[in-house]
Amino acid sequence: xxxxxxxxxxxxxxxxxxxxxxxxxxxxxxxxxxxxxxxxxxxxxxxxxxxxxxxxxxxxxxxxxxxxxxxxxxxxxxxxxxxxxxxxxxxxxxxxxxxxxxxxxxxxxxxxxxxxxxxxxxxxxxxxxxxxxxxxxxxxxxxxxxxxxxxxxxxxxxxxxxxxxxxxxxxxxxxxxxxxxxxxxxxxxxxxxxxxxxxxxxxxxxxxxxxxxxxxxxxxxxxxxxxxxxxxxxxxxxxxxxxxxxxxxxxxxxxxxxxxxxxxxxxxxxxxxxxxxxxxxxxxxxxxxxxxxxxxxxxxxxxxxxxxxxxxxxxxxxx
Amino acid sequence: xxxxxxxxxxxxxxxxxxxxxxxxxxxxxxxxxxxxxxxxxxxxxxxxxxxxxxxxxxxxxxxxxxxxxxxxxxxxxxxxxxxxxxxxxxxxxxxxxxxxxxxxxxxxxxxxxxxxxxxxxxxxxxxxxxxxxxxxxxxxxxxxxxxxxxxxxxxxxxxxxxxxxxxxxxxxxxxxxxxxxxxxxxxxxxxxxxxxxxxxxxxxxxxxxxxxxxxxxxxxxxxxxxxxxxxxxxxxxxxxxxxxxxxxxxxxxxxxxxxxxxxxxxxxxxxxxxxxxxxxxxxxxxxxxxxxxxxxxxxxxxxxxxxxxxxxxxxxxxxxxxxxxxxxxxxxxxxxxxxxxxxxxxxxxxxxxxxxxxxxxxxxxxxxxxxxxxxxxxxxxxxxxxxxxxxxxxxxxxxxxxxxxxxxxxxxxxxxxxxxxxxxxxxxxxxxxxxxxxxxxxxxxxxxxxxxxxxxxxxxxxxxxxxxxxxxxxxxxxxxxxxxxxxxxxxxxxxxxxxxxxx
Numbered sequence: 014x015x016x017x018x019x020x021x022x023x024x025x026x027x028x029x030x031x032x033x034x035x036x037x038x039x040x041x042x043x044x045x046x047x048x049x050x051x052x053x054x055x056x057x058x059x060x061x062x063x064x065x066x067x068x069x070x071x072x073x074x075x076x077x078x079x080x081x082x083x084x085x086x087x088x089x090x091x092x093x094x095x096x097x098x099x100x101x102x103x104x105x106x107x108x109x110x111x112x113x114x115x116x117x118x119x120x121x122x123x124x125x126x127x128x129x130x131x132x133x134x135x136x137x138x139x140x141x142x143x144x145x146x147x148x149x150x151x152x153x154x155x156x157x158x159x160x161x162x163x164x165x166x167x168x169x170x171x172x173x174x175x176x177x178x179x180x181x182x183x184x185x186x187x188x189x190x191x192x193x194x195x196x197x198x199x200x201x202x203x204x205x206x207x208x209x210x211x212x213x214x215x216x217x218x219x220x221x222x223x224x225x226x227x228x229x230x231x232x233x234x235x236x237x238x239x240x241x242x243x244x245x246x247x248x249x250x251x252x253x254x255x256x257x258x259x260x261x262x263x264x265x266x267x268x269x270x271x272x273x274x275x276x277x278x279x280x281x282x283x284x285x286x287x288x289x290x291x292x293x294x295x296x297x298x299x300x301x302x303x304x305x306x307x308x309x310x311x312x313x314x315x316x317x318x319x320x321x322x323x324x325x326x327x328x329x330x331x332x
Numbered sequence: 333x334x335x336x337x338x339x340x341x342x343x344x345x346x347x348x349x350x351x352x353x354x355x356x357x358x359x360x361x362x363x364x365x366x367x368x369x370x371x372x373x374x375x376x377x378x379x380x381x382x383x384x385x386x387x388x389x390x391x392x393x394x395x396x397x398x399x400x401x402x403x404x405x406x407x408x409x410x411x412x413x414x415x416x417x418x419x420x421x422x423x424x425x426x427x428x429x430x431x432x433x434x435x436x437x438x439x440x441x442x443x444x445x446x447x448x449x450x451x452x453x454x455x456x457x458x459x460x461x462x463x464x465x466x467x468x469x470x471x472x473x474x475x476x477x478x479x480x481x482x483x484x485x486x487x488x489x490x491x492x493x494x495x496x497x498x499x500x501x502x503x504x505x506x507x508x509x510x511x512x513x514x515x516x517x518x519x520x521x522x523x524x525x526x527x528x529x530x531x532x533x534x535x536x537x538x539x540x541x542x543x544x545x546x547x548x549x550x551x552x553x554x555x556x557x558x559x560x561x562x563x564x565x566x567x568x569x570x571x572x573x574x575x576x577x578x579x580x581x582x583x584x585x586x587x588x589x590x591x592x593x594x595x596x597x598x599x600x601x602x603x604x605x606x607x608x609x610x611x612x613x614x615x616x617x618x619x620x621x622x623x624x625x626x627x628x629x630x631x632x633x634x635x636x637x638x639x640x641x642x643x644x645x646x647x648x649x650x651x652x653x654x655x656x657x658x659x660x661x662x663x664x665x666x667x668x669x670x671x672x673x674x675x676x677x678x679x680x681x682x683x684x685x686x687x688x689x690x691x692x693x694x695x696x697x698x699x700x701x702x703x704x705x706x707x708x709x710x711x712x713x714x715x716x717x718x719x720x721x722x723x724x725x726x727x728x729x730x731x732x733x734x735x736x737x738x739x740x741x742x743x744x745x746x747x748x749x750x751x752x753x754x755x756x757x758x759x760x761x762x763x764x765x766x767x768x769x770x771x772x773x774x775x776x777x778x779x780x781x782x783x784x785x786x787x788x789x790x791x792x793x794x795x796x797x798x799x800x801x802x803x804x805x806x807x808x809x810x811x812x813x814x815x816x817x818x819x820x821x822x823x824x825x826x827x828x829x830x831x832x833x834x835x
Contacts, residue, residue: 166808167801168763170770171785175797176770178789179359194763204394252764255678259767262680263786278680282775285684292681299676307670308710 029064029311032304034266036247039301040129043122046135050115052086055079085112087119087272095287104293107280113293119272120294123261127184128253130245131191138192139199140242146200147207148226158204164197169256177265184271187260191253199245206241210234240316244309258298336820340813344806351805352608356601359740360388373417381578381601387398394598398584401429407434408451409444419451426455426549427516428583431488434481437474449473456480458548459516488518497522497542504541509548517549520583524576529566536565545566577607611795625784632780635696636769648708649754652715653747657739671714677770678770681761682706683775699772706768708759714757718750759815762808790814 047066048055056065058077085091089111096106104113146157173190175222177183207230210216260266261275262282274294281291379385393399404425407418422429433452439446449467456467456476466476486492493515500508512519523546530536540556547555554572556565586594596602648671655667674682683702690698719742727749731741770782781800788796 146666159347159792160350162812163351163805163809166763166805166812168766168804169795170767171800171804174785174789175355175794175801176358178792178794178797217405256767258678259771262678262771264781265786265789275680278678282680282684285688291684295678295681298678299673302676306675310713 026076026311026315028307029315032247032307032311035300035304036250036308039121039297039304040117040125043125046118046122048081048086050083050112050118051081052084055081056171083112083115085115087111087116089115095284098289105289107111107277107290108284113289115238116272116277117274117297120274120277121297123184123271123273124254124257124298125250127187127191127251127257130188131195132250134188134192135195136242136246137201138196140203140238140243142196142200143203143207144230146204147211148230154204157219158201161197161200161204165201166196167194169194169252170259173256173260174265175194183260183266187253187257191256195249195253199242199249201243202245203238206238207234210237220258240312244312247305247308251302254298254301258294337813337817340809340816344809347805347809348802351802352605353601355801356604359604360600374418383578383600386598386600386603388600390431391598394581394586394591394594396581396594397425397428397583398432398585400582401425401432404429404435405433405448408448411447415447422448423454424551425517425582426458427488427518428520430455430481430516430518431485432807434477434485437477442474445474446470451478455516455591458551459514460510461514484514487515487643490522491520495521497526497545500541500545501526501538503608504537508766509541509545512545513548514661517583520546520549521580523549524572527569527572530562532562536560536562539565539569543572570583573610576606577603577610608795608798612799617754629781630782631780632767632778633769633773633782634695636699636703636772636778636780637762637765639696639700640707640765640769641758643704644707644761645702645711645754645758647704648711649715649751651708652712653719653743653755655712656716656719657742672711674705677706679703679706679771680775683772687775695776696778698777699769699776702772702776703768704766708763710757710761711754714754715750719746719752732820756815756819759811762811765803766804 018320042049044193056063056079057067057075058064059075061065061076091102091106091110091112093106094108094110096102096110098105102114104117107113107116137177142157142161146154146156146161169191172194175184176186176190211234216229219229235280252259257266257273258278259274262279263275264279266273266275274297276293277294278298281287282295284290354577368680400708401422402411404418405420406412408415408422408545418423430452433448437448440448449514450470450473453464453467453473458559461467463476463614466472469476496508496512497516500512512523523542526540527539527546527608530539540558540560543555547553552575554568554575556568560568581594586598597606597730651667652673655664658664658667681701682705683699686698686702727740728738731745732738736744769780772778773780773782785797785800787793
C-alpha cells in the first residue's frame with residue numbers, strides 16, 4: 014500500500030473529510046478577514062493611482078472604491094454596548110460596542126494564522142530531526158531523542174510567557190515558543206514510525222536490492238509517514254489555537270488592535286450575564302479543535318485497518 | 333532496577349544543562365531592553381552588571397584583584413591619560429590590593445612611586461590609620477606605605493581576617509569594627525562569607541554589624557537601618573549577595589584550583605547561571621513572587637493539574653471501557669460525542685458555565701472538575717483502542733472459548749494490559765494541562781501560578797519564568813521516571829527494554 018492510497022482511504026472517511034473542510038474554510042475566513050469585514054476599503058483608485066488595501070486617509074479624488082462586505086474593523090466601536098443581534102450586527106456588540114461577528118472573523122485570522130505557521134514549522138523541523146535521529150542510530154539518534162523528550166516536557170505556555178517577557182512582541186513569541194515545543198513531538202513520532210516501518214518486508218526488500226539508506230528513507234518510508242504527519246499537524250494546529258486563546262484570555266495575547274478569540278472569551282467571562290459573548294467564540298474554538306480531532310482520528314483509522322474494521326468493538330471478534 | 337533509576341536521575345543533569353544553555357542562548361540573542369544612560373564609570377558599571385565584558389563560556393585569563401591592581405598601578409605610575417580613573421579604581425580595590433601594590437612600589441623610581449602611593453591616600457583615610465595625613469603628603473606617602481607594610485603585612489592573611497570577622501560577629505563592639513576597618517576591603521570576602529540572611533533578632537544584629545563593616549570598606553550605603561525588620565534586613569543581605577556575584581573578582585585572587593574554577597565561573601554563562609540560582613534562592617519579599625507566595629501558589633496549581641488528570645483518567649478509562657464493551661452503535665457515538673465536546677470546549681467557558689450552575693462554589697474542587705473534564709478525550713480514546721487491539725483479542729477469545737461472558741473476558745484479561753497502555757500516556761499530560769489550569773485559576777479567582785506568571789510577564793521577571801520552566805521540566809522528568817517504574821513493575825517484559833532504551 015502506498016501513501017497515496019492511505020490518503021485516498023482517509024478521504025473516504027467522512028469524518029476526516031468534514032474536519033478537513035471545516036479547517037480549510039476557517040483558514041480561508043482568516044486569510045480573507047480584511048475582505049469580509051474591514052473599515053478601510055479593499056481597493057480604490059485615487060487620483061488615477063490604483064491602491065490595494067490603502068491606509069485610511071483622505072477620501073478626496075477617489076474615483077473607484079471596493080469596500081468589504083461588512084463595513085466594520087475589529088476595533089471599530091459603534092458606541093452602543095451589548096446590542097442584541099440585528100441586521101447591522103449579526104451577532105450583536107460587546108461591552109465596548111464592537112461588532113462581535115467582525116471580531117470573530119479577525120480573531121480567526123490571529124488564531125489560525127499562528128496555528129498554521131507553527132504546525133507547518135513543527136512538522137518540517139520535527140521530520141528533519143526525526144529523520145536524522147532515525148538514520149544515525151549510534152550517538153546522534155539517542156541524543157536527539159533525549160533532547161526531544163526533554164523539550165516535549167516543556168509547558169508551551171510558560172515558554173511563550175518567558176519569550177514574551179524577554180522579547181515583547183506577542184505574535185512572534187507565540188509562534189517561536191510553540192514551534193520550539195512543537196517540533197519535539199513530531200520528531201519522536203517520525204523516529205518511532207521509521208523504526209516500526211524499518212522492519213517491514215518492503216524496506217528489507219529495498220535494502221536487499223542495494224538501495225542506500227537515504228533512498229530507502231525518501232522513497233519508501235517518507236510516503237508512509239504522510240498520514241501520521243498530517244494528523245499530528247492537525248493536532249498541533251488545534252493545540253496552538255488553544256494556546257493562543259489561553260494566552261490572550263490571560264491577557265498575554267496580541268496587541269489590543271488585533272482581535273482574538275481568547276480576549277473575547279475573557280470579556281465573556283467578565284460579563285457572565287451576556288451569554289452570547291462567551292458562547293460564540295467558545296463555539297468557534299470548539300469547532301476548530303473538534304475538526305482537528307476528526308481529521309486526526311480519521312487519518313489514524315485509515316492507517317490502521319484493524320481499528321477500521323473493529324469500529325463495532327470486540328463483539329465482532331468473538332467467534 | 334536501582335541502576336535504571338540512578339541512570340535516569342543522572343540524565344537529568346545534562347538535560348538541565350542543555351535547557352539552561354538554550355535559555356542562555358535565547359537571552360544572548362535577544363536584544364537587551366535596558367536603555368543606556370550615563371557615560372564613563374556608570375556605563376562601565378552597567379556593562380559589568382550584565383557581564384558584557386566577560387567571554388561567553390571559557391575565560392582563560394580571569395581578572396582578579398592582582399591583575400586589576402597591577403593594571404591600575406601601571407597606569408598611575410606611567411601618568412597614563414586614564415590615570416585619574418585608575419586612581420579611583422585603586423581606591424575602590426582598597427585593602428585587598430595592598431598585598432600586590434605595596435611590594436611593587438620598590439620597582440618604581442621615586443617620582444612614580446610617589447604617584448602610586450598618593451593614589452592610595454583615600455584607602456589610608458578610610459582605614460583610619462594613625463598618621464594618615466602622611467599618606468596625602470607627596471614626599472612622605474611612599475615611606476608611609478612601606479612602613480605600614482613592614483608593620484602590618486602579617487595581618488593581611490585570610491586566617492587572620494576570618495578570626496577578625498568571627499570576633500566582630502560575636503562581640504559587635506566598636507573596637508572590633510575599627511580593627512577590621514584597618515584591613516579595609518581585604519576583609520570583604522570573609523564578611524560576605526559570614527553574612528547570612530537573618531532569621532532571628534540576634535542574627536539580625538550580626539547581619540547589621542557585618543553589613544555596616546561592608547558599607548565602610550566599599551563606600552556603599554546599603555546598610556540595615558536600626559528600625560529595619562527581618563524582611564527588610566533579608567532584602568539588604570540579598571542585595572549584598574547579588575553585589576558579590578558581580579564584584580567578587582575585585583577582592584579575591586584566583587590561584588590554583590580557584591583559578592581553574594574561575595575560568596568557568598568568570599564567564600557570561602557562569603555568572604548568568606549563578607545569578608539565576610542566587611535569584612531563585614534568595615528571592616525574598618522584594619517581589620510579589622517571593623518564595624512564600626510561590627509556596628502557596630504551587631500547591632494550588634499542582635492540585636488542579638494532577639487532580640484534573642486523575643479525574644480525567646478515572647472517568648475517561650471507564651468511558652473507554654464502556655464504549656469498547658458496548659454492542660450497540662448509539663451509546664458508542666454518544667460516548668465519543670461527549671468526549672469530543674468536552675475536549676473541544678475551552679476551559680474558560682466550562683469554568684464560567686460551572687460557576688453559573690453552582691454559584692458560590694468557587695473552590696479548588698470545582699477547578700479540578702473543569703481541568704479534568706477537558707482532558708477526558710485522550711484516556712477515553714486510548715482505553716477504547718487498547719481494549720480492541722489485536723494482542724488483547726487473542727486473550728479475550730481464549731477466555732470466551734473457556735466459557736466466560738464477554739464483559740468478564742474483557743475485564744479480567746484485557747483490562748490490565750490496556751490500562752498499562754493508557755497509563756503510559758498519562759505522564760505526558762501535565763504540560764498540556766497547565767494552560768487549562770491557568771485559565772481555571774483566573775476564572776475562579778484562585779491564587780495559583782497563573783496569576784504570578786501573568787504578573788511576571790508584565791514585570792519582565794525573566795528569572796522567575798525561567799525557574800518555572802526548569803521546575804516544570806524537572807517534574808515532567810520525574811513523572812516519566814515514575815511511570816516507567818510503575819510500568820516495568822506491572823509488566824516484567826518491559827524491564828530489559830527500558831534498561832536498553834536508556835543506554
